[in-house]
Amino acid sequence: MHVEFFGLSRERAGTARIEVQAETLGQLLSILAEQIPPLGAFIGGNRLHPAFIANLNGDCFVSDPATRLQKNDHVLILSADAGG
């Protein structure tokens, strides 16, 4: 699936998007923490720090590590605090 980073997660990842294969959200986050160590501070185990949130395909926000992912999903990682 396609992982898109926004804001701080993009700064830490050093890229706007990458391709990762994972079956669940938790698995995906674990892979991200391992592959991109600067993101590790925002990922505890298989969950995002509460200051961050994941979104599937621009539609629903997801936090349950067991959330199933499909091959062509877009997983967006962004700050949970959207305020300005």
Add this chain to the structure above:
Amino acid sequence: MPEADSVPFGYHARYLRIDVSHGSGEYLLLDETMLRQFIGGSGLGVRLLLDEGAAQADPLAPEAAIVFAFSPLVGSPLTTSAKFAVVSKSPLTERINDSLASSGFAIAGKQCGCDAIVIVGRAPELSVLVIDEKHSDVHLEPAAEYRGLTCRETEAALRSRLGADYRIASIGPAGEHLVRYATVSHDGRHAGRGGSGAVLGAKNLKAIALRGSQRSGWAHPRELTELSRSLSQRSFGPATAKYRELGTAANLLTFNRFGALPTRNFQSGTFEEAPSISAEQLSATRSKTRESCVACTIGCEHIYGHGADGVRLEYESLFALGSLCGVGDADTVLRAVRRCDELGIDTISTGGSIAFAMECVERGWLDVGGNDAPWLRFGSGEALLHAIELIGARSGIGNLLAEGSRRAAQVIGHNSISIAPQVKGLEIPGYEPRALQTMALGFAVGARGADHNRSGAYEVDFSDKVDRRRVTLDAVRYAIETEDKAALMDSLILCKFLRGVFDDFYAEAADMLRKVTGWDVSAGELRETAKRIVSAKRQFNLLAGWTPAEDTLPERFLKTPLPNDPAASLSHQRLDELVAEYHRQRGW
């Protein structure tokens, strides 16, 4: 100077009421029970305005009152607590307006031995109000030589004249010209929304300069110091990293991806040139420094450029003077933001009013009363900058746009009110209501109009609590929770950028207040306090003439789905249901 029989820690239990028609002031007592019920900041300001009968007054008339309210936390070591609220009836909305700003003016104001300053009257000529508590002196000084100066120039000139220990709040040329969304500025920051700068301008006050020496003490200083240290440590963590590293401007690309970035006067939720004005691009291509308000450990301010040319950039300014006007040139947007700051005008209402006019030009509607402005086109940076100048000077079409989009629509006709991007007259901030529908409700019911600081309902939309494009009545309680929380934060006063740091906000806020005041205050009491403050704002609006019909959104949002995202669709019926449920849950 009167002393209350019992002065709670953290307070002086009095306010300074000044009639600038005569340049005289007196200290009046504040009852401890009332202070506990409204705390400070926005809450105290609204309460004092109600006592002044300000709801029924013309906000630009001499008898109108404007309140600068401090809080029990001001002057404490608690991070982000150096804030003040400017509260008045808005000349833009004719409803309650409370706008906040930060830094040394809050601390110096409280050191003047008062919890608030209430100003009424009209000075006979353009003046500076000088409050020198050290010498028990309140007086007016002529300010003709400062006429037309920017906020920054005014502050610099006054500190040079009066002394570096004075802290100054000022208005720019726009406030002098009574632009209905003029700001009050202090140290480069603005009490931005709703036109408090015009209220000061109508009082012939170019600036307020003050210094003092009084302190109010804390009930439990050692415990407060420990708590402050702990809070500061937490404020260095991930919950505030966004603000430190990129600032609020980081929202732009995120919102664009979600189709929630208002573009070309809300005709679209995506802007094709968003990357070129994004925080990421600006940070990569420009020199930038970071600054903090006094007593803040977050440091959210990202200044692009240096010295007098430096521009404080926030998401709201970026969207309003960028995508909303279709302008994708970063240099132009930065120049526009800087010019708004110099003139002392709210960037959101400036961008909203100009974008509205741009669409009217596009539709061939802006041809009345000599207001024809064919040059005012979406995407034209030159037009944007020119329009800002005209607004600041109330010249040409700028005189119409200085009234805000709602009043401009009434002049333009063609049912242009249906596309005027405002609620209760306040221009809508950078959250597309059709794509963020809990926020749409927050905008519709907001006491001061469409506002993201008094309702944080966008946080609900950016969560798994609701489906942001198909919200149901379940969203209402979440919207209420964010509104209550904001009311309390604005009264304590604490910066909202700290909100992610708290595990249990009400309990921790109660702990802070307990250590400062000595009151045995609980989380439950503060929840009630928050609701009381929201209700006081509503009471003000009722007295000012509010009707239920005001709690809505412009027709555009209720009849037209977002072109780029047909699923993002609202209707009169759905919004009416949400608003009705909101009123029901509020017990109104």
